[in-house]
Amino acid sequence: MDQTALISESECCGNGCVNCVLNVGFRRTYSDNLEGKQNVISEYRKFRLSSKYPHNPMGREDDNGNGVEVIELHFCVSYLPDGAEDFALMIPAGYHVMMRQHLATGLVCLRPYSPFWVDTLAMEFKIIVNLAPCGQMSRFIKELKVGDFVEFRGPIGAYEYFSNTKTERNIFIITQGVAIAATIRIVKDILDNEEDFSHVFQVACYKDIDHAFFRDAIRDFNKYWNYKSHIYLAHQKCLHRMCKTAECTGECTWFQKKLWYKETVHLRRFSDSELRDISNGSGGNGTESVFIIAGSKNFQESFTNDIKKLTLESSNTKIVLL
Ligand SMILES: Cc1cc2nc3c(=O)[nH]c(=O)nc-3n(C[C@H](O)[C@H](O)[C@H](O)COP(=O)(O)OP(=O)(O)OC[C@H]3O[C@@H](n4cnc5c(N)ncnc54)[C@H](O)[C@@H]3O)c2cc1C
Secondary structure, three states: OOOOOOEOHHHOOOOOOOOOOOOOOOOEEOOOOEOOEEEOOOOOEEEEEEEEEEOOOOOOOOOOOOOOOEEEEEEEEOOOOOOHHHEEOOOOOOOEEEEEEEOOOOOEEEEEEOOOEEEOOOOEEEEEEEOOOOOHHHHHHHHOOOOOEEEEEEEEEOOOOOOOOOOOEEEEEEEEHHHHHHHHHHHHHHHHOOOOOOEEEEEEEEOOHHHOOOHHHHHHHOOOOOEEEEEEEOOOEOOOOOOOOOEOOOOOHHHHHHOOOOOOEEOOOOOHHHHHHHHHOOOOOOOEEEEEEEOOHHHHHHHHHHHHHOOOOOOOEEEEEO
């Protein structure tokens, strides 16, 4: 099924399976239990919207000077059957949840979202949504008010992370736009684990600085010895025409003022040669490498091919598509 299609409930398993979401194969539903507790989200469950705010409170604008609509939503579990203490919210890092909207026609709209923050015992989670112009679910999300109820189920995914306590390992995380949300908890888990000596190289690809998500998280991650970020802006325009070129050079004061955290950003597309440089400069031959790629199908295919072309794929290389 096409992800954008509106479908009848009976036609869809709600799991985001093979032809429906990412077309990368069977996506397993995670069913571990935590000290005998049931996963509260394993069936569609209503969650209450407890807060809704712009992702970047410092303001952003698009080509026409309008606000770019990227919002963070915080959901808490609502009504639970008797024995609320028997439940927990288990959404492992790298997994997503399915949001369900009932339409007046009797059909449902299902869209996957990747929580970037989860409190298992309080049964709360947060997502970030980059509202698609005229998108079906985006319209619904835009209208949502604090106190409204929304249905979710999950977790859905196939990502497995093994804590690295014995060998040196490089983890390359390549993300496109808002898909970085799916990797935030993965990075946090690695950096928070004092026994994990993996080196994390995050390549965050965005359209422009106003669509550069999780800059505060990236800034905080960069304080760790084993994390390094690389931010690429493929289509940065100079909105105030200071650069006198179609694309911003990055040197004008308008752009420089936007680098609140004094980040180093590259104003170009991330290329296969840069992929080679980052991976070559990150350790000797024989070091285990894991590439985690989050983005559209085209983005994932393109970098998977690049990794293979650069003969980076060896028995010591693993590619994970989120
Ligand atoms: C595993 C996974 C995790 C994801 N996680 C996130 C996340 O954390 N945050 C996030 O923001 N997104 C995430 N997404 C994307 C998200 O699921 C939705 O696709 C996104 O929110 C858009 O949904 P929508 O219903 O608003 O737009 P849709 O209705 O699906 O439309 C998308 C775009 O296509 C256009 N369009 C629709 N129909 C037509 C048509 N017939 N002709 C021409 N144009 C058309 C719309 O105008 C819109 O701009 C994820 C996707 C996947 C696969």
